Amino acid sequence: MRNSLPLLFLLLLTTRQWAGAQTQSALTARQDKVSLTFALAPDGRPSYAVSYGPKPVVLPSRLGLAFADGQGFDGPLTLVGSDVKDVDETWQPVWGEVKSIRNHYQQLTVRLRQSAPPGRLLTLVFRVFADGVGFRYELPAQPALQYFTVQDEKTEFNLPANHKAFWIPGDYDSNEYTYSTTRLSEVNSAGIEAIQLKSAPQRVQTPLMLKSDDGLYVNIHEAALVNYPAMMLDVDTNTFGLRSHLVPDALGAKAYLQAPEHTPWRTIVVADNAPAVLASKLILNLNEPTKLTETSWIRPQKFVGVWWEMHVNKASWNYSDVSNLKLADTDWSKLTPNGHHGANTQNVKRYIDFAAKYGLQSVLVEGWNVGWEDWANNWKEEVFDFVTPYPDFAVAELQQYAQSKGVKLMMHHETSSSVTNYERRQDAAYRFMQGHNYDAVKTGYVGRIIPRGEHHDGQWMVNHYVRTAQKTADNHIMVDMHESVRPTGLHRTYPNWLANEAARGNEFNAWSSGNPPEHETILPFTRLMGGPMDYTPGIFQIKLDDWNPERNKGKQVHTTLAKQLALYVTMYSPLQMAADLPEAYEQHLDAFRFIQDVPVDWDDTRILLAEPGDYLTTVRKAKGKEEWYLGAITDENARRQSVKLDFLTPGQRYEATIYADGKNASWNNNPMAYQIRRVKVDSRSTLPLALAPGGGAAVSFKPVSK
Structure with missing residues (x-):
């Protein structure tokens, strides 16, 4: 007043x-x-x-x-x-x-x-x-x-x-x-x-x-x-x-x-x-039509990667535990390995085997290239060259192994925000990718920008992101940018620009106070308004101290396991990561089935229920198929929903597989409790859903004969 x-x-x-x-x-x-x-x-x-x-x-x-x-x-x-x-x-x-x-x-x-x-x-x-x-x-x-x-x-x-x-x-x-x-x-x-x-x-x-x-x-x-x-x-x-x-x-x-x-x-x-x-x-x-004359090489996809194990302190990006190295003067083969470098040949093969077995298209590998010993917080110009692998990462061998399994490897280019260095080296880096059968890259911009004094969201960097989208397109490479400016719909103009991070992603649960349960109910109304986000959903081992009790004590993801499944529908992206470790999924293959099934490209989307900060229920129809997928999430409050299935094709029967929170589940006390049930439904049916505190539900609808 x-x-x-x-x-x-x-x-x-x-x-x-x-x-x-x-x-x-x-x-x-x-x-x-x-x-x-x-x-x-x-x-x-x-x-x-x-x-x-x-x-x-x-x-x-x-x-x-x-x-x-x-x-x-x-x-x-x-x-x-x-x-x-x-x-x-x-x-x-x-x-x-x-x-x-x-x-x-x-x-x-x-x-x-x-x-x-x-x-x-x-x-x-x-x-x-x-x-x-x-x-x-x-x-x-x-x-x-x-x-x-x-x-x-x-x-x-x-x-x-x-x-x-x-x-x-x-x-x-x-x-x-x-x-x-x-x-x-x-x-x-x-x-x-x-x-x-x-x-x-x-x-x-x-x-x-x-x-x-x-x-x-x-x-x-x-x-x-x-x-x-x-x-x-x-x-x-x-x-x-x-x-x-x-x-x-x-x-x-x-x-x-x-x-x-x-x-x-x-x-x-x-x-x-x-x-x-x-x-x-x-x-x-409001964005311009695509500038690309041919787009058949652009493929929405799901992937796993050597990534989460570093966030949960099970492995490292760096090969050796030394510092004060110079990129041009270091003999990397003579460094003493630390014994827990994640991007080693045998470990990457393990991820390739997992992707091939369960139908995932790609494997991201972070920490494969030299320079990680001396990259953070130094405001250093030449950290990475984007073409030199560590001694324990066999580029040609892994290329052949991935091809034999029908899996692609996804490149990672962390620039450490030395963007002038990256721009000087982009042509060589993309030739290296083409020569080793990589057609997608995840870029990163952690740290303070070089040229010094420029900002991630200023004109100079905005132009860099657009140049990178165009340059990767010229080389038939798809790109996923992290730590970039938030998107503004430019994926229409550059459809090879599959996703951005540009927000507080799932990894913050591993090394900070985490993301509150309401976080994923707000992001679609804010960050995702401009374009897809690489949020890295699919964490099954919610309590992170199981990976490293000493360093992860008390840390956890602030959702239930069922909500992690629902995010594949509510958090739209044509590039979706199955972000957890293979061994976490192998303990819950019945729940992992939803990640295998859920598409990343759609013919239709309906927002059934929504309130920013509270809840969201979304249903999507798979590209070229008579299959629908539903995701429902809530904040810290438990909710019951009665979902009308009138989006289904009239006259067609479906089997609904419901991945729901288990009895007494909650994000903080019992997050990994889930239940799976199957019912027959049609467009006249109503589906009751019970969402636990910080929980969710994921549902697949597949047609069956009458």
């Missing part, structure tokens, strides 16, 4: 100013319940507003760009012209959650000119969909505008009320935080331990998920982030306004551009129910 009078005065004042502006130059676009209005304020500054039916989504909010030369578009502008057009088309993704996507919007294009010299031109493009709005700044080629530096972006999102927000700090270098759930007025990251760079207390990352008290769900993010820094949001905790904040470079500038140019799209997804937010394809639709 302490801010109610100032806020009321502000709203009245803003409404009057907006009304005055509308009499001058109000322009509108609409699609179903979503409407957008553009206007020039009396002082010539552009503004926009968004509503959903009678409810305001974004109050009149400023637009503009400030340039380093002081002649940007943050001052008075005049309207030159405008036009409206309608677009309704359908396109087919190379892979995805659905077989085809409708792209239906009304576009408002507004052309503006600076009132004062040099009279530069700016175009604003708004696209209004049935589930939200996207808009961007376009800077056409013109004599008065060639090279320019963006110093600030004036985009605002003035919200009508003190919404509930699901947020993480606006860290320039990491998205690996647990989510806070507060009112906008309570956003404050001052007490949160920073992973790399301390965020300003009221700065948050996008995607930002919001819920209003009057029943609207609003998601703010961006689409098609290319040649521009990531957008974060500064929260005014008094007025509930949000203002764009661009990640700076080493000199404090935001973006170096050359006309003609445009910014990424700023996106606002809005709906009156949570499932509709997750079903939105607005961000994908």
Whole structure:
């Protein structure tokens, strides 16, 4: 109540100013319940507003760009012209959650000119969909505008009320935080331990998920982030306004551009129910069609890997326990092995055998290449060369062995954030991959970026990620980027860019306070709005001290085993890891059957039940098959659900195999208790599900004869 009078005065004042502006130059676009209005304020500054039916989504909010030369578009502008057009088309993704996507919007294009010299031109493009709005700044080629530096972006999102927000700090270098759930007025990251760079207390990352008290769900993010820094949001905790904040470079500038140019799209997804937010394809639709002329070599897949055993302290990435080595001067064959290097030939063969036996397509191997002895926290330029294996990793032998088993090996390129080093060596690294039958790579960017002073989410690194997507595509290589900027739908343009991490993944359960049970119910509404995540689900040995009692004492994954299965459906990715060790799966092969069966490419997706931070139930139809798969997860609270199966094909009978939490299961006390049962169902059936605290359920539906 302490801010109610100032806020009321502000709203009245803003409404009057907006009304005055509308009499001058109000322009509108609409699609179903979503409407957008553009206007020039009396002082010539552009503004926009968004509503959903009678409810305001974004109050009149400023637009503009400030340039380093002081002649940007943050001052008075005049309207030159405008036009409206309608677009309704359908396109087919190379892979995805659905077989085809409708792209239906009304576009408002507004052309503006600076009132004062040099009279530069700016175009604003708004696209209004049935589930939200996207808009961007376009800077056409013109004599008065060639090279320019963006110093600030004036985009605002003035919200009508003190919404509930699901947020993480606006860290320039990491998205690996647990989510806070507060009112906008309570956003404050001052007490949160920073992973790399301390965020300003009221700065948050996008995607930002919001819920209003009057029943609207609003998601703010961006689409098609290319040649521009990531957008974060500064929260005014008094007025509930949000203002764009661009990640700076080493000199404090935001973006170096050359006309003609445009910014990424700023996106606002809005709906009156949570499932509709997750079903939105607005961000994908705002990205360009694929740049690749041939895509048959791109294969969604499941994989295992020499990875988790390092996180649970059963093995190491490094071959020897020494330090202060120089890449070019070290004779790696003379180093004394530490005896617990994970990426050795015999161990990798064990994973290949497991993948071949159970129908998984690939094996990721981390720690195969020299340099891991001296890689962390040194801000060192040349750590890895990406072509030299350790003495105990037989590249040619493993290539032949994997081929004989019908399994692919997946490359790992940890750059240690020495990105200049990686870019110098990429051509040689990709030739090495092609010469040894690797067609997928997982890149990593742990640490502080080199060039020094650049940030993971700044323009320089954004351009690196896009260049890497294009360069891997040129070499027919699929890529999975970790510690990168969060995605913005660019997997439509570069479908070989299968996944990113760019969030707090499952591995945090192994060496930190872990991920709270609500974490996976929030991620689909936040991080996954822009694209798939390599979350690495499928951990069966929930209590981690079984692997190394001394170093893992008290550590565990904060879910039940059944919830780990459900994540293969609720956490979408065309690249899914069976993340645990083979010996963990071999003790529970009846539950592992779901990981074997569940696809990674889909013809249809339905969000049946959802509430951010609480629960999520998703069902998907396998690509080209009459099979459906369901995942249901909950937070720390137990839940009962009654799921209607009307998504199934009428007249067809199915066998439903239900992988559920066991009796008295819970994430903290009895996490590995599960039960499997089978029932016959059809589209008229209802399936009861009981989810334990921190638990879940996974269900496969396979057709049977009547």
